[in-house]
Amino acid sequence: MGCPVATESDRRYCKGVTTELELRTRPGRTNLDWFRTMRDEHPIWWDDSTRSWNAFRYADVSAILGDYHTFSSDFSKVFPDAAEFTEGNILAMDPPHHHQLRGLVSLAFSPKAIAQLEERIAALTEELLDATNGNDQLELVNDLAYPLPVTVIAEMLGVPAADRPLFKTWADALLQRPNQDRLDRAALEDVTRDLDHFRDYLHHHVERRRAEHRSDLLGDLVAAEIDGHRLSDAEIVGFATLLLLAGHITTTILLGNTILCLDEYPDVRAALRTDPRAIPSTIEEVLRFRSPFSRTARVTTSDVQLGGQHIPAQALVNVWLLSANHDERQFAQPEEFCMHRNPNPHLAFGKGIHYCLGAPLARLEARIALGILLRRFDTLRVDPAFPLEAYANSGMNGVKSLHLQVQPRGPLGEHTG
Numbered sequence: 001m002g003c004p005v006a007t008e009s010d011r012r013y014c015k016g017v018t019t020e021l022e023l024r025t026r027p028g029r030t031n032l033d034w035f036r037t038m039r040d041e042h043p044i045w046w047d048d049s050t051r052s053w054n055a056f057r058y059a060d061v062s063a064i065l066g067d068y069h070t071f072s073s074d075f076s077k078v079f080p081d082a083a084e085f086t087e088g089n090i091l092a093m094d095p096p097h098h099h100q101l102r103g104l105v106s107l108a109f110s111p112k113a114i115a116q117l118e119e120r121i122a123a124l125t126e127e128l129l130d131a132t133n134g135n136d137q138l139e140l141v142n143d144l145a146y147p148l149p150v151t152v153i154a155e156m157l158g159v160p161a162a163d164r165p166l167f168k169t170w171a172d173a174l175l176q177r178p179n180q181d182r183l184d185r186a187a188l189e190d191v192t193r194d195l196d197h198f199r200d201y202l203h204h205h206v207e208r209r210r211a212e213h214r215s216d217l218l219g220d221l222v223a224a225e226i227d228g229h230r231l232s233d234a235e236i237v238g239f240a241t242l243l244l245l246a247g248h249i250t251t252t253i254l255l256g257n258t259i260l261c262l263d264e265y266p267d268v269r270a271a272l273r274t275d276p277r278a279i280p281s282t283i284e285e286v287l288r289f290r291s292p293f294s295r296t297a298r299v300t301t302s303d304v305q306l307g308g309q310h311i312p313a314q315a316l317v318n319v320w321l322l323s324a325n326h327d328e329r330q331f332a333q334p335e336e337f338c339m340h341r342n343p344n345p346h347l348a349f350g351k352g353i354h355y356c357l358g359a360p361l362a363r364l365e366a367r368i369a370l371g372i373l374l375r376r377f378d379t380l381r382v383d384p385a386f387p388l389e390a391y392a393n394s395g396m397n398g399v400k401s402l403h404l405q406v407q408p409r410g411p412l413g414e415h416t417g
């Protein structure tokens, strides 16, 4: 069976060049064999070590994300200590409060509103690449993939983008944690302590907005009312923390994952150089193939039967997006990278009421950045002299740094890779 793409010429872009072994040991691909075994043999699995259920198949993951009545995002229902940590965090809310808060910012993140940022994102990308001074080496994360999305979200919120080294220090501390056990009190306290840095910083900016209105996202949240009530400082800060965190690190990973995929599939890179119109569908395939967020989680509100298993009420369920996106029951040839895969109903941005608010922004940033990278550099290859280091946190599926060999485009514009 070939790739699920239209033509024979499309099909040849699905051919990988790196060895199978190399592919399976690169960040973003390491757990795929295990996921396949789990999908086949234990699609709904109780893990005693983390005291959690785990769902691996596309159909189950999809069903869980689509049913917020049974599979809640509000962890404080099971673990009251989580309440403080989740205030204002719409990811950890159920309706009706979730709908109310999401409604306040959804306009700012609509595809139409985001499209207006195109010029700014392109200018920032060029500026960041200009700063590398025509070097023949880039560290993609430091030079572009981190500063680009964090500057965009900081500007939307209205906090100084110059503070981004601070956000990075705090975000790195959070993401260094390998343990993501949401019901573990000590782990939760550690996370809360790391988040306090973000919260103190944003609290200061909220206070300034209360003194003097400005038309940015923070200003809008300060002025917003739900049923005649203003949002509390803690709610605004919690919401803004989520936007600042979710708004940068995931897109950073997506950009790194895109370059890793193009490195493994040079035919795709060559095809994109001649036809940049295929960039959007290629980014969708990266999202499926190397999903930046490998999992999310829910808690059950009642006993439920799933995949032949009985899951009791108040149980933690890990929902493996990366496994669902490689499920052969849903995707033909899931281990092949098909730049024209259509349809491509991947779950990298989730599904249902919590579907990623920032998806249009992440897509736009990735499309613009990739287009500019391909236009500016004749050579764009992962530098084998530097080992690839994955995040310790198993939920974040990407590399912490990505050293590239690049060659700025020559006058003849010939491409070498």
Ligand code: HEM
Pocket: 065, 090, 091, 092, 102, 153, 242, 243, 246, 247, 248, 250, 251, 254, 291, 292, 293, 296, 297, 347, 348, 349, 350, 351, 353, 354, 355, 356, 357, 358, 359, 361, 362
């Ligand atoms: C490639 C980049 C990104 C990926 C892969 C991603 C992934 C996700 C996923 C899987 C969810 C749903 C989680 C769940 O259901 O438990 C989510 C929710 C969310 N994302 Fe993203 N995200 C990305 C970029 C962004 C950006 C750029 C922003 C904002 C600027 C953002 C803001 C949010 C917010 C606010 C939610 C919560 C939505 C809700 O609960 O209603 N994300 N994201």
